[in-house]
Amino acid sequence: xxxxxxxxxxxxxxxxxxxxxxxxxxxxxxxxEKFESLRVAKQEFETLQAAQxxxxxxxxxxxxxxxxxSELKAKVDANKIKVAxxxxxxxxxxxxxxxxxxxxxxxxxxxxxxxxxxxxxxxxKKVLTPKEFDFTPKEHWELxxxxxxxxxxxxxxxxxxxxxxxxxxGARLERALINFMLDFNRERGFEEVSVPALVNRQALEGxxxxxxxxxxxxxxxxxxxxxxxxxxxxxxxxxxDEILATDELPKRxxxxxxxxxxxxxxxxxxxxxxIRQHQFHKVELVAITTPDTSExxxxxxxxxxxxxxxxxxxPHRLVNLCTGDxxxxxxxxxxxxVWLPGQDQYREISSISNTRDFQARxxxxxxxxxxxxxxVHTLNGSxxxxxxxxxxxxxxNQNEDGSIDIPEVLKPYLGM
RNA sequence: GGACAGCUGGCCGAGUGGUCGAAGGCGCUCGCCUGGAACGCGAGUAUAGGGCAACCUAUCUAGGGUUCGAAUCCCUAGCUGUCCA
Numbered sequence: 001x002x003x004x005x006x007x008x009x010x011x012x013x014x015x016x017x018x019x020x021x022x023x024x025x026x027x028x029x030x031x032x033e034k035f036e037s038l039r040v041a042k043q044e045f046e047t048l049q050a051a052q053x054x055x056x057x058x059x060x061x062x063x064x065x066x067x068x069x070s071e072l073k074a075k076v077d078a079n080k081i082k083v084a085x086x087x088x089x090x091x092x093x094x095x096x097x098x099x100x101x102x103x104x105x106x107x108x109x110x111x112x113x114x115x116x117x118x119x120x121x122x123x124x125k126k127v128l129t130p131k132e133f134d135f136t137p138k139e140h141w142e143l144x145x146x147x148x149x150x151x152x153x154x155x156x157x158x159x160x161x162x163x164x165x166x167x168x169x170g171a172r173l174e175r176a177l178i179n180f181m182l183d184f185n186r187e188r189g190f191e192e193v194s195v196p197a198l199v200n201r202q203a204l205e206g207x208x209x210x211x212x213x214x215x216x217x218x219x220x221x222x223x224x225x226x227x228x229x230x231x232x233x234x235x236x237x238x239x240x241d242e243i244l245a246t247d248e249l250p251k252r253x254x255x256x257x258x259x260x261x262x263x264x265x266x267x268x269x270x271x272x273x274x275i276r277q278h279q280f281h282k283v284e285l286v287a288i289t290t291p292d293t294s295e296x297x298x299x300x301x302x303x304x305x306x307x308x309x310x311x312x313x314x315p316h317r318l319v320n321l322c323t324g325d326x327x328x329x330x331x332x333x334x335x336x337x338v339w340l341p342g343q344d345q346y347r348e349i350s351s352i353s354n355t356r357d358f359q360a361r362x363x364x365x366x367x368x369x370x371x372x373x374x375x376v377h378t379l380n381g382s383x384x385x386x387x388x389x390x391x392x393x394x395x396x397n398q399n400e401d402g403s404i405d406i407p408e409v410l411k412p413y414l415g416m
Numbered sequence: 417g418g419a420c421a422g423c424u425g426g427c428c429g430a431g432u433g434g435u436c437g438a439a440g441g442c443g444c445u446c447g448c449c450u451g452g453a454a455c456g457c458g459a460g461u462a463u464a465g466g467g468c469a470a471c472c473u474a475u476c477u478a479g480g481g482u483u484c485g486a487a488u489c490c491c492u493a494g495c496u497g498u499c500c501a
């Protein structure tokens with residue numbers, strides 16, 4: 001959530017930043033007014049409640065001393081009605097404010113380029129040069145089927161479209177990749193955690209998926225539980241509503257989970273193959289830091305993900321997402337795109353974001369800065385999307401006969 | 417699935433309608449004591465919000481209710497434990 005106090009203090013500054021994310025100045029003005037009117041309502045309630053408390057105390061004294069209470073009772077009864085009204089007003093205003101405030105995205109950093117969509121993202125650097133093929137490289141679904149690694153039809157039979165099944169070496173490679181990534185992350189100082197794949201509404205509000213993006217989530221029938229779209233949700237929310245000691249920070253965690261997305265807005269995109277599935281494996285990095293160290297952590301997380309690709313000898317590039325492509329909660333994001341020779345283009349395989357205090361404010365994750373409690377910074381990033389990594393291995397390591405070379409670093413994980 | 421018991425501050429634990437934001441203990445912080453430490457002694461020690469000082473509001477698992485007034489009574493949910501299926 002954006003800082004509503006800051007909005008009061010520096011309306012111009014915040015409005016300039018949020019306009020770049022398509023938030024209108026009118027909405028922000030409304031928000032500012034609602035915040036102020038909530039403050040007034042709170043004060044009114046507190047004044048009335050203070051009177052009520054004082055009179056109730058007096059009531060006790062009267063009773064003990066055996067005085068006549070009828071006059072006091074009349075006063076207190078009258079005030080009680082006022083208190084009830086004030087509570088109602090306050091609740092209404094609170095709700096109005098939250099409805100608006102929870103749907104406002106994070107402020108983009110100044111370093112985020114303006115832009116409409118991924119076309120406007122800025123390439124930061126390339127790592128490893130794509131290999132020249134002396135034949136036309138195939139796309140991964142062709143290779144996957146030829147090698148018997150992935151069965152797209154049977155996935156659809158079991159569930160619906162955008163589900164697939166891995167067999168044999170395909171399945172083993174997925175498992176090897178997950179283990180390799182988790183080990184790699186652990187060596188970089190990220191503690192492995194294993195978390196629930198179902199979370200409640202509060203968790204999703206904490207990280208920003210709700211209330212705005214409910215359409216893309218799978219919800220349990222008749223229960224306020226959702227399948228996680230990313231491990232970022234359970235892992236970040238581990239510390240929801242907690243005040244962490246400074247020496248506990250930074251918290252660095254890595255988790256492997258399945259992720260579930262309806263892909264409601266992606267009809268027709270990537271319908272073939274396993275680029276865009278409703279269920280996919282992902283190894284995630286999450287960090288919780290003090291505000292002054294979050295950018296250092298960000299660089300470490302980007303390096304971690306990029307170095308995994310380098311270890312797998314997969315060419316990739318880093319791009320700085322533009323305002324139009326930036327996610328709801330992110331202040332800035334670096335995407336890592338892996339080279340897919342079959343598709344003859346770079347495709348997203350990881351996304352690393354610093355949300356600064358945006359999620360911390362929603363999830364109430366704070367730390368003790370001396371005597372004061374302050375919001376932490378939270379960061380998240382994939383390292384990596386497992387299915388897409390497998391796709392990249394297939395396409396980059398293919399031979400003319402369709403066979404695929406196994407990356408050296410994975411061989412120990414495959415007993416080779 | 418059924419029955420019962422419980423959920424209080426960092427931890428343990430007292431508290432069954434008003435003087436309880438909460439005794440006592442442990443822990444922690446500071447001071448005294450000491451060559452240094454332990455022991456002992458003294459003081460302090462929840463969180464959030466508003467004024468940003470006095471002070472006020474909220475919080476004893478969560479949500480609702482009764483009452484002038486709730487940690488304390490009632491209802492619902494969650495969790496934990498014990499027993500029975």
